[in-house]
Amino acid sequence: MPIIEILGLEKTYTTGLFRRQRKHALHAFSLEVYAGEVFGFLGPNGAGKSTTIKLLMGLAFPSSGSARILGMRIGDPQVRSQLGFLPEQPYFYDHLTARELLEYYAQLSGMEAKGRARRICEVLQRVGLDGAAETALRKFSKGMLQRVGLAQAILHNPRVLFLDEPMSGLDPLGRREIRLLIEELKAEGKTVFFSTHILADAEALCDRVAVLHAGRLRGVGAVCDLIGDAGRVELVWRGRNLVAMRPLLQETHISGELVRGVVLQAAQEQALEILRCASVPLVSLTPVRTSLEEYYLRQTKLEAQPQEVRA
Amino acid sequence: MRRRRVGVGLLLAACLASSVALVRRTDEQQSATARDEMLYLHSPALLRRLSLGHEGLVADLYWTRAVQYFGVRHHARARTFPLLEPLLEIATALDPKLTVAYQFGANFLSPPPPDGAGQPEKAIQLVEFGIRHNPEEWRLYYNLGFINYLEMKDYARASEAFGRGAKVPGAHPFLRVLAAQTAEHAGEVETARLLWETTLESNTDPLVRENARKHLRELQER
Amino acid sequence: MTVLTIARSTFREAVRDRVLYSPAVFAVLMTGAAVLVGQVSIGIERLVVINLGLAATTFFGVIVAILVGIGLVAKEIQKRTLYTVLSRPVARWQFVAGKFVGLAGTLAINGGLMGLGLLAALRYVSPGFSGADVWVLVAVYFILLQLLMVCALALLFSTFSSPLLAGVFSFALFVLGNFAGELREAAQGGVGWTHHLAVGAAYLMPNFSAFSVAAGVAHGESIASLLIWHNSIYAVTYTGLVLCAAILAFEWRELQ
Numbered sequence: 001m002p003i004i005e006i007l008g009l010e011k012t013y014t015t016g017l018f019r020r021q022r023k024h025a026l027h028a029f030s031l032e033v034y035a036g037e038v039f040g041f042l043g044p045n046g047a048g049k050s051t052t053i054k055l056l057m058g059l060a061f062p063s064s065g066s067a068r069i070l071g072m073r074i075g076d077p078q079v080r081s082q083l084g085f086l087p088e089q090p091y092f093y094d095h096l097t098a099r100e101l102l103e104y105y106a107q108l109s110g111m112e113a114k115g116r117a118r119r120i121c122e123v124l125q126r127v128g129l130d131g132a133a134e135t136a137l138r139k140f141s142k143g144m145l146q147r148v149g150l151a152q153a154i155l156h157n158p159r160v161l162f163l164d165e166p167m168s169g170l171d172p173l174g175r176r177e178i179r180l181l182i183e184e185l186k187a188e189g190k191t192v193f194f195s196t197h198i199l200a201d202a203e204a205l206c207d208r209v210a211v212l213h214a215g216r217l218r219g220v221g222a223v224c225d226l227i228g229d230a231g232r233v234e235l236v237w238r239g240r241n242l243v244a245m246r247p248l249l250q251e252t253h254i255s256g257e258l259v260r261g262v263v264l265q266a267a268q269e270q271a272l273e274i275l276r277c278a279s280v281p282l283v284s285l286t287p288v289r290t291s292l293e294e295y296y297l298r299q300t301k302l303e304a305q306p307q308e309v310r311a
Numbered sequence: 312m313r314r315r316r317v318g319v320g321l322l323l324a325a326c327l328a329s330s331v332a333l334v335r336r337t338d339e340q341q342s343a344t345a346r347d348e349m350l351y352l353h354s355p356a357l358l359r360r361l362s363l364g365h366e367g368l369v370a371d372l373y374w375t376r377a378v379q380y381f382g383v384r385h386h387a388r389a390r391t392f393p394l395l396e397p398l399l400e401i402a403t404a405l406d407p408k409l410t411v412a413y414q415f416g417a418n419f420l421s422p423p424p425p426d427g428a429g430q431p432e433k434a435i436q437l438v439e440f441g442i443r444h445n446p447e448e449w450r451l452y453y454n455l456g457f458i459n460y461l462e463m464k465d466y467a468r469a470s471e472a473f474g475r476g477a478k479v480p481g482a483h484p485f486l487r488v489l490a491a492q493t494a495e496h497a498g499e500v501e502t503a504r505l506l507w508e509t510t511l512e513s514n515t516d517p518l519v520r521e522n523a524r525k526h527l528r529e530l531q532e533r
Numbered sequence: 534m535t536v537l538t539i540a541r542s543t544f545r546e547a548v549r550d551r552v553l554y555s556p557a558v559f560a561v562l563m564t565g566a567a568v569l570v571g572q573v574s575i576g577i578e579r580l581v582v583i584n585l586g587l588a589a590t591t592f593f594g595v596i597v598a599i600l601v602g603i604g605l606v607a608k609e610i611q612k613r614t615l616y617t618v619l620s621r622p623v624a625r626w627q628f629v630a631g632k633f634v635g636l637a638g639t640l641a642i643n644g645g646l647m648g649l650g651l652l653a654a655l656r657y658v659s660p661g662f663s664g665a666d667v668w669v670l671v672a673v674y675f676i677l678l679q680l681l682m683v684c685a686l687a688l689l690f691s692t693f694s695s696p697l698l699a700g701v702f703s704f705a706l707f708v709l710g711n712f713a714g715e716l717r718e719a720a721q722g723g724v725g726w727t728h729h730l731a732v733g734a735a736y737l738m739p740n741f742s743a744f745s746v747a748a749g750v751a752h753g754e755s756i757a758s759l760l761i762w763h764n765s766i767y768a769v770t771y772t773g774l775v776l777c778a779a780i781l782a783f784e785w786r787e788l789q
Contacts, residue, residue: 054788057616057619057620058619058620059616059619059620059787059788060787060788060789061787077622077623077624078622080620080621080622080623081621081622083620084620085616085617085620087613087616087617087620090613090616090617091612091613091614092614092617093542093546093614095545095546095549095550104538104542105617105618105621107538108535108538108539108618108621108622108623109621109622110622149617152617156621162620360711360712360715363591363708363711364591364711364741364742364744364745364747365584365587365588365591365745365747365748366748367580367583367584367747367748367751368581368584368585368587368588368747370584370748371570371574371577371580371581371584371585374574374575374577375570375573375574375577375581378573378574378575379573379574406748408748408749408752409577409580411575411576411577415575415576516575516576
């Protein structure tokens with residue numbers, strides 16, 4: 001049974017002076033997420049990712065359709081004891097310290113008083129905030145707030161985590177730490193549903209992804225299926241861009257005396273022959289794999305054109 | 312940066328000095344009486360509504376204004392007190408139990424200028440209003456009798472007022488004496504002396520006592 | 534239990550919000566100023582201390598009630614701090630109830646401070662405890678009941694409108710509540726639907742006229758125990774009515 005079942009979920013907002021204008025934030029879609037997987041919810045800003053998560057968390061109400069989490073309908077307060085949520089650009093009670101905030105959330109989550117303090121220390125250490133436990137949140141940087149947000153999301157050991165842009169505001173080191181944390185959570189058997197527009201993170205972490213664009217679900221698939229052999233190879237040689245090569249090249253990039261060109265696999269031998277005849281030294285030959293970015297751009301109909309780039 | 316701060320500071324001081332000078336000039340051009348004679352809100356009913364349940368405070372403020380108004384004009388030996396009666400009317404309408412306003416207010420209204428406003432009829436109206444709302448306050452009957460006797464020379468009404476006051480539980484025993492005295496010996500020096508002695512004995516306010524002593528000294532010299 | 538947890542957190546936040554101390558301090562200063570005002574008038578020192586003290590307690594208490602009512606709920610909605618609260622097993626009605634209980638505690642402390650300041654000023658102008666001082670405390674209690682009703686209104690408005698509008702509506706109802714008796718009388722004069730609407734609106738308004746005992750208390754008049762009971766029960770039922778409306782409004786509120 002899927003952990004998260006979305007059945008025809010749709011959200012329309014009415015706006016305007018007499019609420020006559022309708023805005024489709026989400027067109028009806030269905031989706032399933034299975035236990036223990038890291039599921040990436042991709043899309044540009046305004047695609048409807050946060051709206052979907054808010055509907056699942058019961059913060060907003062669907063116009064039609066339904067969803068179930070752990071077999072219980074969304075909006076049931078009891079299901080929320082099994083969920084952890086990190087909102088996008090979170091705000092917290094800035095008059096509290098990190099420890100006081102987590103203590104408050106622990107009480108609201110119904111955690112037993114015994115062991116609460118130990119769990120809070122554990123979680124603060126895990127997100128790298130054990131040194132700032134007694135600092136008021138108003139003094140926290142954006143990155144620290146993101147970490148404390150993660151801390152409160154995992155505090156009560158939920159089975160399912162909803163993370164809305166978890167890498168937002170983090171430097172490369174912070175992003176790496178969060179990636180490692182998500183991998184650990186997966187190893188613990190938790191299901192992680194996270195939204196992002198940083199495709200590299202999704203590619204590195206996710207088992208499956210869905211692409212949302214303008215409120216519509218454009219595609220769902222396993223990452224390993226979506227990233228594959230592109231049927232192209234990349235050649236790097238020293239010298240100049242040869243006229244004979246130009247008809248074969250899909251992409252070209254010239255940097256100093258190195259030329260990097262991409263050709264179809266079928267044209268690989270022909271390209272090598274041209275280089276040999278011109279006595280041009282070959283530096284490398286590498287197969288090209290389709291990136292998640294290409295899949296994403298394809299699904300959102302914003303493919304890149306073949307181009308020659310000079311550095 | 313530092314020069315700019317000094318410049319802005321000097322400009323600020325110059326603006327402040329000029330605005331103070333302009334205000335003072337405006338004050339000089341507008342006469343003091345023109346300023347003083349403005350009573351913006353006349354209606355006790357409106358003031359009661361505006362006070363949002365705290366009409367007692369507004370009454371205190373109007374009473375204080377009446378005291379200040381009388382004090383300033385009395386000190387300046389003014390001959391008229393046009394705002395005095397309206398201020399007292401508002402204060403007592405808002406707080407009918409403000410007995411001090413009746414007692415002192417009547418004493419401000421009744422004597423002839425420059426000692427008072429020279430409006431004994433208004434003083435009587437004020438005190439009668441006070442008696443209607445505070446029938447247990449014997450001093451108000453005393454005030455009424457006093458004004459009727461000394462200012463209005465209406466000895467019958469004075470006697471009647473003293474008589475009514477004498478019936479109030481806890482009233483000063485002199486009220487009964489005054490009722491009889493004013494009925495039988497109206498207009499006599501002895502009666503006036505009795506009135507002022509009663510005032511001296513029954514009041515704790517130093518100004519009232521000083522005034523009573525002054526009148527007793529004048530009677531002594533006759 | 535959840536309600537108490539939210540109440541404790543709300544109380545702690547209100548207490549740490551330093552701006553809430555300013556009205557209390559100011560009210561205490563106003564009461565002290567009343568002592569000085571008595572010296573430029575005649576015979577009204579005690580009257581002025583009580584009248585001004587109670588008026589200052591009401592006025593500044595209303596400011597605090599509205600500020601905390603809108604600040605701690607509308608601010609949470611605006612800043613989205615309540616996303617992480619409602620993502621837990623916390624029902625929306627528990628959030629509203631918990632907020633109100635915490636705010637009520639804050640108002641009680643604030644009102645208590647101002648009442649103490651008033652008593653201190655009263656001791657200065659009329660040394661020795663007077664039996665009439667008890668009624669002054671009852672008047673402070675009545676003010677506190679009014680503040681709870683105003684706070685509940687501020688909480689209701691902040692569940693569905695912006696902080697600024699919530700503040701304006703709450704203050705407007707506080708003012709209208711002092712004219713409630715006259716509004717009811719005026720409403721009787723209408724015809725048909727106008728009459729029914731006007732009567733309905735007049736009864737929905739908070740009725741503060743029975744709570745205004747300052748003038749009598751200043752003159753040492755006692756307050757009937759029936760009035761104390763009546764006002765207490767009215768405050769509880771009216772606050773309950775408003776809180777139920779706030780819960781209903783919040784249950785349907787989309788959090789964007």
